[in-house]
Amino acid sequence: MEKKLIYTGKTKDVFSLENGNCLLKFKDDCTGKDGVFDPGENAVGLTIDGVGDVNLRMSIYFFEKLNAAGIKTHYVNANLDDTTMEVLPAKVFGKGLEVICRHKAVGSFIRRYGDYIENGADLPDYVEMTFKDDAKGDPLVTKDALVALNIMTDEQYEDIKSMTQKITRIVADDLKEKDLILYDIKFEFGYDPEGKVMLIDEIASGNMRVYKNGEYIDPMTLSELFFA
Numbered sequence: 001m002e003k004k005l006i007y008t009g010k011t012k013d014v015f016s017l018e019n020g021n022c023l024l025k026f027k028d029d030c031t032g033k034d035g036v037f038d039p040g041e042n043a044v045g046l047t048i049d050g051v052g053d054v055n056l057r058m059s060i061y062f063f064e065k066l067n068a069a070g071i072k073t074h075y076v077n078a079n080l081d082d083t084t085m086e087v088l089p090a091k092v093f094g095k096g097l098e099v100i101c102r103h104k105a106v107g108s109f110i111r112r113y114g115d116y117i118e119n120g121a122d123l124p125d126y127v128e129m130t131f132k133d134d135a136k137g138d139p140l141v142t143k144d145a146l147v148a149l150n151i152m153t154d155e156q157y158e159d160i161k162s163m164t165q166k167i168t169r170i171v172a173d174d175l176k177e178k179d180l181i182l183y184d185i186k187f188e189f190g191y192d193p194e195g196k197v198m199l200i201d202e203i204a205s206g207n208m209r210v211y212k213n214g215e216y217i218d219p220m221t222l223s224e225l226f227f228a
Contacts (some may be wrong), residue, residue: 010044011055011206017086021076026052030206032220052083054205054223059085062203069170071163072198073107074190090190090200094151096140097134097188099160101125101168104183106209113199120183125165126151159197160189175210178225180217183209 003023010031015023016220028051029044038041056078056135065073074087105121109128129146130138143157152160164187172182174184188201205226217225 003167011052012202019088022087024087024202026056026085026202028052035130038131040182049195049208051220053080054220054227055081055202055206056080056085056206058226059107059202060222061147062167062174063199065170066199071166071195072216074198074200078083085202087200088192088198092188092190092200093146093156094131094149097146097151097186097187098132098138099128099185099189100128100130101164101187102128102169102184104181106183109184124169127161129160151197156191156197158196163189163197163199167203171203173207175226178228179212179227180209180222183211185209 001019005013006022007014011027013025013027015025015097015164017023028047028049030046030048031044032046041215059075060078060080063073066073073081074090076086076088078085082173098172100122105113105117105119105123109123109126110117110119128140130140132138143154146152148152148155167187168182168185171185175182184225185203187199187203187207189197190200191197208222210217210222212225
């Protein structure tokens with residue numbers, strides 16, 4: 001099937017397909033700084049051989065699980081031989097929005113609110129959204145602002161929040177079975193022509209902070225432990 005490059009991203013390239021769907025090509029590039037991986041960074045900081053493959057494997061696992069659970073995603077199928085995933089077309093909110101669900105107070109959350117909460121303290125399925133804007137450091141945005149700016153409707157916001165919490169619990173429960181504790185995870189959502197919200201992008205070790213026995217687990221090690 002013919003494909004046409006439409007977007008070059010940090011960790012994936014996006015192609016359009018003849019059937020109207022899109023193709024995501026997973027790369028071995030990771031976000032980070034000074035050669036150290038960090039899911040919260042805005043730039044490619046390092047390349048890890050094989051990370052594209054394991055990110056795709058984990059995405060396939062969770063997308064198939066979510067689709068079976070009746071949670072709407074963009075996933076259609078995948079090809080591990082060329083590290084690609086076929087997905088339904090979706091419009092992003094605004095110029096792109098990241099949705100974070102936090103079970104523990106770490107990272108940028110503790111940098112912002114450390115005067116009020118201890119590092120590593122429990123959080124109740126806390127959901128926050130940030131604009132994808134490298135130059136501005138991915139600023140936080142509230143529900144009221146998103147609605148006022150006509151980026152999404154009140155109903156779409158509540159759907160995203162609810163779906164985020166459900167998906168995060170599914171991921172966290174799977175990890176817990178392997179004695180792995182999910183601290184936080186980052187998602188992206190889009191919507192179909194009818195305005196229905198769907199999970200897009202990927203669900204991979206590079207988008208989550210996971211700990212075991214109080215120690216942070218890097219993405220490649222996490223993928224190895226997950227599929228062990």
